[in-house]
Structures are given as C-alpha cells and as structure tokens.
Amino acid sequence: MTYFFLLTLLTPISFADETAQATEQSTQPTAAELLAALDGNLQSDSQESTVQMTVNDGRRSRTFSMKSIARGRTHSAIEYQTPKREKGTRMLKVDGQMWLYFPRAERVQKISGHMMRQGMMGSDVSYEDMMTSADFDDMYDAKVLGEEMIDARKHWKLEATAKDSSVSYPKRIIWIDDEYRIPTKQELYALSGLLLKTWAMSEIKQIDGKNVPMKMVISDELKKGSSTTIVTESITFDIPLQDQIFSRRWLERGN
Amino acid sequence: MSSVIRLAFRNALRNKKRTGLTAATVLIGTAFTVVILSFLNGVMGGMTRDWVDAFGPVRIVTTEYAEREILAPLHANLPETTPLIETISSIEGVAHTAPMIKTGVIVSVGEELGEDPAILTGSSKEWYQKYLLPKSSFIDGAWLQADAKKEQVVLGGRIARNLSAKVGDSILLMGKTQYGSMAPISADVVGIITGNSVIDSRAYVTLETARWMVDIPDGALELLVYPASNTRSEARSVSTAVQQKIGDEYASTAWMDTDMWKQQLPLMDSIQYILSMLVVFVMSLAIFNTMTMSVLERTGEIGVMRAMGQTRMTAVISFLIEAVIIGVVGGILGAVIGSIPALYLEQNGIVLGQDMIDDVGDQFAMTTQMNGDLTPDILATAVFCGILTAIIGAILPAMRAARIQPYEAMRTER
Numbered sequence: 001m002t003y004f005f006l007l008t009l010l011t012p013i014s015f016a017d018e019t020a021q022a023t024e025q026s027t028q029p030t031a032a033e034l035l036a037a038l039d040g041n042l043q044s045d046s047q048e049s050t051v052q053m054t055v056n057d058g059r060r061s062r063t064f065s066m067k068s069i070a071r072g073r074t075h076s077a078i079e080y081q082t083p084k085r086e087k088g089t090r091m092l093k094v095d096g097q098m099w100l101y102f103p104r105a106e107r108v109q110k111i112s113g114h115m116m117r118q119g120m121m122g123s124d125v126s127y128e129d130m131m132t133s134a135d136f137d138d139m140y141d142a143k144v145l146g147e148e149m150i151d152a153r154k155h156w157k158l159e160a161t162a163k164d165s166s167v168s169y170p171k172r173i174i175w176i177d178d179e180y181r182i183p184t185k186q187e188l189y190a191l192s193g194l195l196l197k198t199w200a201m202s203e204i205k206q207i208d209g210k211n212v213p214m215k216m217v218i219s220d221e222l223k224k225g226s227s228t229t230i231v232t233e234s235i236t237f238d239i240p241l242q243d244q245i246f247s248r249r250w251l252e253r254g255n
Numbered sequence: 256m257s258s259v260i261r262l263a264f265r266n267a268l269r270n271k272k273r274t275g276l277t278a279a280t281v282l283i284g285t286a287f288t289v290v291i292l293s294f295l296n297g298v299m300g301g302m303t304r305d306w307v308d309a310f311g312p313v314r315i316v317t318t319e320y321a322e323r324e325i326l327a328p329l330h331a332n333l334p335e336t337t338p339l340i341e342t343i344s345s346i347e348g349v350a351h352t353a354p355m356i357k358t359g360v361i362v363s364v365g366e367e368l369g370e371d372p373a374i375l376t377g378s379s380k381e382w383y384q385k386y387l388l389p390k391s392s393f394i395d396g397a398w399l400q401a402d403a404k405k406e407q408v409v410l411g412g413r414i415a416r417n418l419s420a421k422v423g424d425s426i427l428l429m430g431k432t433q434y435g436s437m438a439p440i441s442a443d444v445v446g447i448i449t450g451n452s453v454i455d456s457r458a459y460v461t462l463e464t465a466r467w468m469v470d471i472p473d474g475a476l477e478l479l480v481y482p483a484s485n486t487r488s489e490a491r492s493v494s495t496a497v498q499q500k501i502g503d504e505y506a507s508t509a510w511m512d513t514d515m516w517k518q519q520l521p522l523m524d525s526i527q528y529i530l531s532m533l534v535v536f537v538m539s540l541a542i543f544n545t546m547t548m549s550v551l552e553r554t555g556e557i558g559v560m561r562a563m564g565q566t567r568m569t570a571v572i573s574f575l576i577e578a579v580i581i582g583v584v585g586g587i588l589g590a591v592i593g594s595i596p597a598l599y600l601e602q603n604g605i606v607l608g609q610d611m612i613d614d615v616g617d618q619f620a621m622t623t624q625m626n627g628d629l630t631p632d633i634l635a636t637a638v639f640c641g642i643l644t645a646i647i648g649a650i651l652p653a654m655r656a657a658r659i660q661p662y663e664a665m666r667t668e669r
Contacts, residue, residue, distance in 0.1 A: 105427060107427055122436045
C-alpha cells in the first residue's frame, strides 16, 4: 500500500444532496462536484510507487521503505524493503480481505478481529483504515460547510457523516484545496464526537495529469505525540499489472 | 505454693468426668487449630512462594514502566541488562538476578489469527532451571533445546488445552515490538508443562527469542532479584539497597509492596487471625462453663479454706493452675491428634478441579492440589492457644471464687 492507496481510502465520500445550497451561492461547488474532482485526482486503474514511512511515537522514530502496487481500490500489495528486521514482510489486500507474510515466521497470516485496529508497523494508520477503503464510497453522506483559508489557500470544508454507525470513523471533517481538489486536512471522529485522527496532505505535484500529494502526516490523537509521515519517492500510474501479483504465491515468494 | 499446686491437681482429678470433658474441649479446639492453621499455611504460603518465584521477590523496572504497567509500555524497557545485573549482583544479600521479558501474545495454530492470549515469557537458562522447572512437571515433551535450528516453545497446560495443541505442533505467537510493529514467531511445541495457574498460563521461549519479539536486542523488561533469604524483611532490605544503588531512573519493588500483595497480605493474615480467634473463643466458653460449675460446687470448701486463712490471691491461683493443667494436657494431646489430619493434608492435600485453576488466570499462583504445611511454629501456637484459652476461661470463675466470704459459704453450703 502506498500513500496513494491510503489517500484513496480517506477521500471517497458519497455525494450528499446539497443542490439547494449550491444554488444559493453560485461560486460554491457542491459536495458531489468536489468529490468527483477528488476521485479524478486520487483514483487510477493501477499504480506503482515507492514510499518512505516514518513513525514517530513521541519518543523515537523509525523509518520504513516499501514498494506498493495497487489495482483499483480492491487490490493492493506492499513489500517492506527496510529496515532489515522488516525486509521481506509483505501485505496483500484482495476484495476486503488482508493477509500478511512474515519472513522470519515463514508464515502467511490473515488479519482479522481486533488485530485490524493495530497500527500498521506501529504507525498511526491501522489495518482497519486500509480495509475500509473498498466500499468507502457507500459509507458516507457529505455536505459543504463553507470555505476557509489554510496557508493562504482557499479550501472547501466538508462534513461527512457515515450512513452506518459501525464504520471506523462515523464522522469526518475534510478541507479540500480549491485549486488542487486534494483533501489537505481531515479530522476523523468517533461516534461520541471524540477526535480520533488527523490526516494532512501536502507537497502536491502534478503527475500524469493528476494532482498528487507527495507527503502525508497522520496523527492518532489517542496516542500522545504520535505521528506518521508518509513521503512518496516515486509513483507511476496506469501501468500494466499481472494477476499473479495479487496472489498468495506472490505473498509467500515475492516477485 | 506447692500446696496450692497440689490442691489444683487434686481439684482437677476430683471430678474426672468434668475435667476430662473440659480437656477434651481444649483438645478438639487445639486439634482444629493445628489443622486449620497448617492448611492455611500450606495453601497461602504455597501460593505466595510460587508467586514470588514467578514474579520475583524484588523486581526492577524503569519508573515509566512501573507507572504505566497496565498499558504494557514495551518502550519503557531496560535496554542494557548486563551492566545493571553486574551492579545489582554486587549488593550484599543478593543471590541471583535474572532478566525477564513478559509480553502478551496471541497464539494461533492455523492461518487465521486466533483469539487465545498468552503471556510469552523469556528469561535466562538459569532462571528457568532455578525458579520454573522445580515447580513444574511435564505433561508431555521436554524443555527447550539449546542451539535448536528452529524456534521452540514450551506451553503452559492451560494454553495447550485451549489450543488443543500437542508436542510437535507448529504454532504462531503473534506479539508486538517495542515500536508497535507486529512480531510473529513460528515455533514448534516441544513441551507442555503444568505447575500452578501462573505457570499454566504462559508460553516459554529462550531469552533471545523473546528479545527478538519485543525488539530489545540486549535488554529486558524487568530484572528479578532473588535475595539469599526468603523472608519478607530480607526482600524489603534488598529492594531498598538496590534502589539506592541504581537510582531513581528505575523502580525497585519488594513483592509484598506490590499493589496486589499490599491488599492481599492483610486479608490473608486477617483470615488466619479470625479463624484462630474463633477457635479460642469457642474453647474459652467451654472452659468458662466448666470452671464456673467447679466454683459453684466447691463454694463451701472455698469458704472453709478462706476461713482457715487462704488469701484471695491463693484461691485465684489455685483455679488458674487447675486451668493450666487442663490446658496443657488438652493442648498437647490436641496438637498430637491434630497433627494426624494435618500431616495427611500435607502429604495428600485437597484436589481442586482444573477448571477452577484455569479461571484464576495468572494473577495468583494456585495449584490443582492444595497441601497443608505443618510447622513446629504452628504446633507451638496451637498448644499455647489451648493453655491461654484455658486460663482466659478460668479467670472469671476464679475471681468469683476469690470473692466468696467464709460466712457466706458456710450459710449456703451443706
């Protein structure tokens, strides 16, 4: 999984009807328009990337490098390259199911139950965060709350409310850059209204006609001082991918 | 004085039936005291000793770990144990210091991650040899082999039962590193051991394997310090000495100063105290009754003795000596007779169901067999209680006898 894959899981909000509001202010885009633009930037048929993930727990930090391949939203594969301890650890997500391969244990393990809420490699991104992406579009209603300036740039502020309260984050507040149509900031809330995570995206570059944030910072607000920074080193879109990549054979053997 | 003692003996033997009944009451009470105290001593003492062996008489952790232990803060570890062990070992009264890693893992047999939790334990070979294996027996298999090519694990009996795991199975132990990453170990089950509820709830690997799992290459989460002597005072004094030597960065805690034992020890002491007092109270009532009857029967005789110049004090002493005679005879016989079931319980114990032990978990070190432990201290305490009880029971009747006026006795008797 790359940041790009992570990005997709955070943004696909289904359109809430707010046509009436839109007509009141002609310059204000509807939630549907904003999300359509996001999809255009963040989705691709396939992509391959190399990313660095730095996990800072408030005391120390550790950096992982990994290679990620994804096809649509349902298929993704990640292989850790550094540090030495994690080298060869692979993760495969296919149609809402997730497996990990641990080279030392020489074992494939399906991730389910409470393990889903664990931070991936101790990061602020949980396995559940990754899993929810598959049918994320259907999970939220969204409405535009207004516009705000962040770092002297115009943003649209959206509130997304889950249609089903069992989802990981029943409510999200999203700030979308008006020009790039990228969610530069998100706040993810629990049903109780407790802020669980914040998710920021920056260093936006144009790649293959898409606005791509090259850096993301995720903070689990329940872990004091904790943050995870994901930096994209390289990314390529719409590349041909073989089915074998998303298989158990790849998981166990790589390549 | 000798005449008073003779009088006391004569009075004791005058009504053999009543004296025998009183002595029998003391005997039964003393025997009960021996059985109850020895059983409690065995059960609670055993639980305490097993717990102390498993968790250490004195435990060293970082202060942050001590403050947030409930959250299992693996990052607050002891990164380098060798220099610390050398420092602690130089302290007078320290017999052994061992590194210890205890961390929660999920144990799975198949590909799907299970929900069976266990405490993964990794310590030095010496610790296992000295403090674990002597308390354990093998249900199947053997201990971890040195230089094994593949990872090995020995399972506690409860974990093996929950997993339906057997020797030869390959299992997955899924833990976390100190950085929060998943840390899986695939290991062959080479042995299954049982001992007490703590031993049965854990999975055992080598220190190196445990270090890899939590990603603390040269360290541990705790150091367990074993003083040369097993007394509470020695544990506390070693803990204090260690704390002074290693500084405030670390927390040194004697076992009885842990939160759990600070609550449990007074409770356990209270149970023993209350049971002992109950027996003493029942015995005192019986003695009181007998002595009161004796005073009433002998009112006239007491009056005559008083008229002949016997002082009140002599009258009191006479009755108290009679009570001591009954107490000594009843107490010694009671201790002897009580020793028979006490020794039986020491040898054979009471067997509890495995389910009951499994439910206890790893907080208390309970065994499936609860044995008594009869010690000379308990016998001495029981005999002393018998005698003391007899004296306490006789005080009021003796004082009543001392208050009898000669004219009053003459008028009411015969």
